[in-house]
Amino acid sequence: MRRNPLRATTWMLCLLTGVTAQACGDDGGSGANDTSGTAGSDTGGQATGADSTAGMADETGTTAAPPAVTFWDDVAPILYDSCVTCHRDGGIGPFALDSYEQAEMWSTAIAAAVQSRSMPPWLVTDDGTCGDFHDSRWLPQPLVDTIVAWDADGSPEGEPRDDLSLPPPETLEDATAVGTPNFLPEIQGGELAEFDEYRCFLVDPQLPSDQFLTGYDVAPGNAAIVHHVLVMPVDPTEPVGGGQTNADVMADLDAQSPDREGWPCFGEAGNGVDISGIPVAWAPGQGIVEFPEGTGLRISAQEQLVIQVHYNLVDPESRGQTDQTDVLLRLEDSVDREGVMLLPDPFLDSIFGGAPIELPPGEPSVDYTWELPVSDLLGGSGLDSVDLFGVFPHMHEFGRAMSMEIDGPGGPECAADVQHWDFNWQLQYFYEQPRTLTLDDVLRVTCNFDTTSVTEPVTPGWGTNNEMCLMGLYLVP
Numbered sequence: 001m002r003r004n005p006l007r008a009t010t011w012m013l014c015l016l017t018g019v020t021a022q023a024c025g026d027d028g029g030s031g032a033n034d035t036s037g038t039a040g041s042d043t044g045g046q047a048t049g050a051d052s053t054a055g056m057a058d059e060t061g062t063t064a065a066p067p068a069v070t071f072w073d074d075v076a077p078i079l080y081d082s083c084v085t086c087h088r089d090g091g092i093g094p095f096a097l098d099s100y101e102q103a104e105m106w107s108t109a110i111a112a113a114v115q116s117r118s119m120p121p122w123l124v125t126d127d128g129t130c131g132d133f134h135d136s137r138w139l140p141q142p143l144v145d146t147i148v149a150w151d152a153d154g155s156p157e158g159e160p161r162d163d164l165s166l167p168p169p170e171t172l173e174d175a176t177a178v179g180t181p182n183f184l185p186e187i188q189g190g191e192l193a194e195f196d197e198y199r200c201f202l203v204d205p206q207l208p209s210d211q212f213l214t215g216y217d218v219a220p221g222n223a224a225i226v227h228h229v230l231v232m233p234v235d236p237t238e239p240v241g242g243g244q245t246n247a248d249v250m251a252d253l254d255a256q257s258p259d260r261e262g263w264p265c266f267g268e269a270g271n272g273v274d275i276s277g278i279p280v281a282w283a284p285g286q287g288i289v290e291f292p293e294g295t296g297l298r299i300s301a302q303e304q305l306v307i308q309v310h311y312n313l314v315d316p317e318s319r320g321q322t323d324q325t326d327v328l329l330r331l332e333d334s335v336d337r338e339g340v341m342l343l344p345d346p347f348l349d350s351i352f353g354g355a356p357i358e359l360p361p362g363e364p365s366v367d368y369t370w371e372l373p374v375s376d377l378l379g380g381s382g383l384d385s386v387d388l389f390g391v392f393p394h395m396h397e398f399g400r401a402m403s404m405e406i407d408g409p410g411g412p413e414c415a416a417d418v419q420h421w422d423f424n425w426q427l428q429y430f431y432e433q434p435r436t437l438t439l440d441d442v443l444r445v446t447c448n449f450d451t452t453s454v455t456e457p458v459t460p461g462w463g464t465n466n467e468m469c470l471m472g473l474y475l476v477p
Contacts, residue, residue, distance in 0.1 A: 069150040070158025071100045078143050079103060080164045082120045088166055098166060104155045111151035114144045121285060121425035123393065123418045130403075130414035132432045134292070172217045172288050175328035178203045178231075178305060181261045182324040185225065185311035188264065192351065192461035195314040196227070200265035202234075202250060204304045211331035212296030212338065216289050218282035222323035227310040227464060231280035231327055232269045233303040240274045249273050250306075266462055269306040276303065278341055280327065281392060281472060283426035292389050292430050294336035295476050312464045337476050339389065345470035346370040347447070348460045358457035359398070359449050359467060368469050369446040375439045383477055385438045390430035391416045392472025396464055397423050401448040404471050408441040415443075416471070434476065445471045 069075070079087075079097050087093035097103045103110065113119035117139075124131065126138035150156070185197040220226035236247035249272040253263035269275050279297040280289075291297070299305075307327060313319050347368055350357040359366050378386060393402045399421040405412040415435060437443075447469035451458055458467050 068156055068158075069146055069153055070156045071103060071150065072158040072161050074146050074158075075103065075150045076100075076161075076164055078139070078147065080166070082137060082139060085167055085170065100157045100160070104157070107151040107155040111148045114139055114147050117420065118422065121422070121427070123420070123422060123425060123427065124391075124429050125417040125419060130417040131429075131435075134430045134432050135290075170288055172215055172328050172330055175215075175217070175330045176205060177326060177328055178205060178307070179326040180307055180309060180324060182221075182322050183261055183309075184320070184322045185313060187313050187319070191459065192266065192466060193463035194465055195312060196463045197311045197313070198264060198266050198462060199262045199309055199311065200253075200270055201262040201307045201309070202254075202304055203307060205299070205329070207299065207301045207303075207331070209301050209333070211299050211301075211333065212335045213279045213299060213329055214291050214296040214332050214335065215330040216280050216282075217328040218280070218286070219326045219328070220323060221325050222321055223284070224315070225311050225313060225318045225321060225323055226325060227283075227312040229280070229282040229310075229325060229327070230268075230278055230308040231329075232275040232278050232306045232308065233299045234269055234273060234275055234306050235300065235303050237302065238274055240272060244272075246273055265306075265308055269308065273306070275306070276300070278343055280329070281341065281343060281428075283394060284423065285425035286427055289428050291339070291474070292434075295339045295389065296332060296335035297339055297341060299331070310462060314464055339474055339476040341392075342473045342475060343392075343394075343470055344372055344473065345394075345468055346372075347467070347469035348462075351460050356459050358459055359451050361451050361454045361456055361458065363449075363451050365400070366449045366451055367446055368449070369444060370469065372443040372445075374437045374441040374443065377437075377443075377475075378439065381477075385436055387434035387476045388415070388431070388437050388473060389434045389476050390428055390474040392426075392428050392470075392474070393418050393421075394426060394468060394470040394472065395421055395423070395447055395449075396467050398449040398451055398453075398458055398467050399423070399447060400450045402446070402469070402471075404443060404445045406435065406437065406441050407444055408438065412444070428472070428474070430474070437475075443471075443473075445469065 084096070084098045085091065087095060087097040089096055095102060095106060097106070097110070120137040120139065122137035124133060126133050126136045127141070180201045183199065185199065187195055188197045218229050220229070234246050234250070236245060236250070238246050240246055240249055250263070250270065253270045253273070256263060263270055268278070277297060279299065307325070309323070309325055311323065347357055347370060357368065359368065374386070378384070391404065393416060395402060401421055402418040403414070404416040406415050416429065449458070449467060460466060460468065
């Protein structure tokens with residue numbers, strides 16, 4: 001059976017605060033349109049031509065036309081600051097944008113992408129109305145207006161300049177590498193994973209002492225079939241009932257398919273395996289994750305790591321292809337504050353209660369809302385508050401929008417708002433300042449789905465054709 005998620009949460013928080021297992025009841029089982037620092041020093045964080053429609057009067061009192069918006073003076077600094085990390089030779093973007101010739105060719109598409117906010121990829125609204133996020137890719141509206149005006153004016157080049165340089169490629173320094181074997185996934189079938197396989201692989205990082213994860217990166221070997229990756233620490237010596245340890249259970253699971261690496265594992269690390277947390281949660285588009293400075297997630301010296309990979313094979317051409325995924329972990333000896341990553345999803349959890357929640361088919365807009373009282377989250381831990389440092393929204397391909405609010409004594413407050421869900425760009429979002437949650441608060445998450453493409457109800461599950469309504473929470477006591 002799957003371990004109760006709130007019970008597991010309480011257990012992890014108890015460990016962080018030094019409360020005994022018995023005391024826990026465990027039986028062993030910034031302002032809107034802020035543009036500072038966004039577009040580089042050459043724009044001063046402001047659009048230089050898009051909003052100057054009134055013109056200026058010269059010495060004779062004649063109104064002069066506003067200066068033209070040009071690529072090199074106005075647009076290039078924005079692209080170099082926000083786009084060319086990906087849109088460069090060898091980058092993951094499908095074309096480069098570091099030259100006038102390339103940018104001019106794509107000017108209308110660029111304008112449309114920034115207007116719709118599909119690019120730069122940053123799904124949560126970050127205009128000051130719903131949270132304030134660190135390292136935000138959200139373009140302030142004046143910069144969007146600048147790009148739109150440049151395209152509308154015919155994309156003039158302006159005077160070339162040589163003071164812009166490509167940012168260095170992003171890398172995770174001083175990282176420990178672990179990974180999966182080269183594996184050939186096979187469709188497992190069933191209502192919950194019709195075209196999918198969930199497979200777990202055990203690796204031993206052989207840590208000399210307890211370490212703290214402060215950053216990670218995941219590199220799928222075959223991005224076309226890797227739907228998500230989780231890394232879960234597991235103490236092999238921990239008793240899990242029936243006279244067995246985690247090591248015994250994992251060995252039994254592995255023995256069920258001796259001709260294949262790893263074992264099947266819907267949910268977490270496999271049926272009966274007791275994990276200590278999920279510090280690594282990767283989905284397409286994520287890139288390098290850097291946890292907020294001074295914080296990290298503990299991986300104990302005696303723990304091994306279970307890497308869960310969700311392979312999706314809905315595309316017939318992907319069947320028969322292999323994957324070898326690498327995970328880079330930046331581990332440090334100590335941090336100022338120890339955190340925990342939780343992945344609550346009552347929608348998914350309903351499959352364990354005998355009557356899974358279903359989304360009606362053929363509907364352009366279907367809402368599902370769940371609530372989590374902070375008092376339930378912290379129950380038994382001895383804590384009366386916890387800091388929410390970040391969120392990780394996750395749905396599948398029926399998802400259209402997602403939001404979270406914190407409802408407390410002063411009324412509900414917006415904490416995260418995804419207005420245009422994109423499965424291919426799933427990021428971790430960390431606040432500039434953490435949000436303190438108290439026992440009086442309730443987390444309320446709403447997911448919106450479009451089911452017009454199907455004629456049968458959409459059920460919760462791990463398959464790409466199923467759905468989830470998950471809001472990951474990075475909590476630090």
